[in-house]
Amino acid sequence: MNRLLRACALQPVDRTPVWFMRQAGRVLPEYRAVRQKNDLLAITHQPELCAEVTLQPVRRLGVDAAILFADIMTPLIGIGLEVDIIEHAGPVLSSPIRTAEDVRRLRALEPEQDVPFVIETIRLVRQQLPPEIALIGFAGAPFTLASYLVEGKSSRTFDKTKRLMYTEPDVWGELMSRLADIAAAYLRAQVAAGVQVVQLFDSWVGCLSSDDYCRYVQPYSRRIFEALGDAPSIHFGTDTGWILPDMAQAGGSVIGLDWRAPLDQGWACVGHDRAVQGNLDPAVLLGPWPEVEVAARRVLERAGGRPGHIFNLGHGLHPETPLDNIVRLVELVHNFSLPPGEG
Ligand code: CP3
Numbered sequence: 001m002n003r004l005l006r007a008c009a010l011q012p013v014d015r016t017p018v019w020f021m022r023q024a025g026r027v028l029p030e031y032r033a034v035r036q037k038n039d040l041l042a043i044t045h046q047p048e049l050c051a052e053v054t055l056q057p058v059r060r061l062g063v064d065a066a067i068l069f070a071d072i073m074t075p076l077i078g079i080g081l082e083v084d085i086i087e088h089a090g091p092v093l094s095s096p097i098r099t100a101e102d103v104r105r106l107r108a109l110e111p112e113q114d115v116p117f118v119i120e121t122i123r124l125v126r127q128q129l130p131p132e133i134a135l136i137g138f139a140g141a142p143f144t145l146a147s148y149l150v151e152g153k154s155s156r157t158f159d160k161t162k163r164l165m166y167t168e169p170d171v172w173g174e175l176m177s178r179l180a181d182i183a184a185a186y187l188r189a190q191v192a193a194g195v196q197v198v199q200l201f202d203s204w205v206g207c208l209s210s211d212d213y214c215r216y217v218q219p220y221s222r223r224i225f226e227a228l229g230d231a232p233s234i235h236f237g238t239d240t241g242w243i244l245p246d247m248a249q250a251g252g253s254v255i256g257l258d259w260r261a262p263l264d265q266g267w268a269c270v271g272h273d274r275a276v277q278g279n280l281d282p283a284v285l286l287g288p289w290p291e292v293e294v295a296a297r298r299v300l301e302r303a304g305g306r307p308g309h310i311f312n313l314g315h316g317l318h319p320e321t322p323l324d325n326i327v328r329l330v331e332l333v334h335n336f337s338l339p340p341g342e343g
Helices: 003-008 029-037 040-044 047-061 074-078 116-128 142-151 159-167 169-193 210-216 218-228 241-250 263-270 282-286 289-303 323-335
Strands: 065-067 083-086 090-093 134-140 197-202 233-237 254-256 275-280 309-313
Touching: 003 134, 003 197, 003 309, 029 040, 029 047, 040 047, 040 116, 047 065, 047 116, 047 323, 074 169, 090 142, 116 134, 116 169, 134 142, 134 169, 142 159, 142 169, 142 197, 142 218, 159 169, 169 197, 169 210, 169 218, 197 218, 210 218, 210 241, 218 233, 218 241, 233 241, 241 254, 241 263, 263 275, 263 289, 275 282, 275 289, 282 289, 282 323, 289 309, 289 323
Parallel strands: 065 134, 134 197, 197 233, 233 254, 254 275, 275 309
Antiparallel strands: 083 090
8 A cells, every 4th residue: 555545544654645735737837838738628638638737746746646637627517517717716607506497407427428538537647657656536525516506606705605505405405415426426436447545625615614514514525425435535625623523524534634723733623533634834835945844844743643644735736836845845744754752
């Protein structure tokens, strides 16, 4: 088993595994070169090019995992929704989903027919990836996908999403149920094609109270983890301080921690019977190296050498991050060891 898989299973590792959300993207000059000639969706539709973009960060950064290059909207585009991915803005829908009738547009996903290019990309990446590097697949979680579908675009406050949740609980339940089934089918197909770990991105779920999370979200996210059986999984969200234990209850072999809480406190909140991933503030990497070094060491010291820590950022890399800081950070994580008597 490679380092990342060992950490997912709470087993000791020779070095802390490290990868970064958004590692395949604009931080890399070789990605920007590909992107100049192809938009994001065009890249995902060409398996050879998509496999190349998935592998770029492994070569350049020395990370312990590749993450499938795709977007969280990929399976929804696969079932026929019209979604544009706008630079600097994210996914945009010309006709958002807000009524019972709209929800019926979300048919079941048949991965081999609807997203064959994703399955093919996974096969190509696995052929080229050395066994010590893990391949991570992913899907958007029902709440985060619902937020894009209902708002029609990115949002700060999620008013339309919450209004639907409170005023039409049945429509909300049907929407979440369909999204959960889509994500489950999508992730199972990724595992069957060769991904070794899957990450469920619930990036925006931290806007909910714990009560609302448990009532309106948790059953649907739980259904996805149940459908995954024994496949290792990472359950990620941001701003999740108060709902971390509720997210852990929904499932995931590993729970993502953002940067707001110190890693040891976040881990205690999740429970030490579970692995964690995190949690450097990605913005720290915009500063000078000595600051990065101090902050990264602090994360590692708080992990204390306990088995089950995957080093990552609290959220995705900012596109303007200096490459040198990222490369040095990977080296620091791999060479870190606790002073004698600690850990
Ligand atoms: O390296 C990786 O992490 C793998 C690829 C990946 C992308 N999107 C490619 C992408 C992953 C895992 C995602 C998931 C995704 N997409 C999420 C969940 C993760 C998170 O950040 O919370 C969300 C919310 C989206 C929706 C989305 N797509 C947004 C908000 C944006 C940013 C808009 C922008 O231009 O900055 C996108 C576009 C997107 N998806 C890019 C990339 C590399 C931007 C770069 C480009 O257009 O080439």
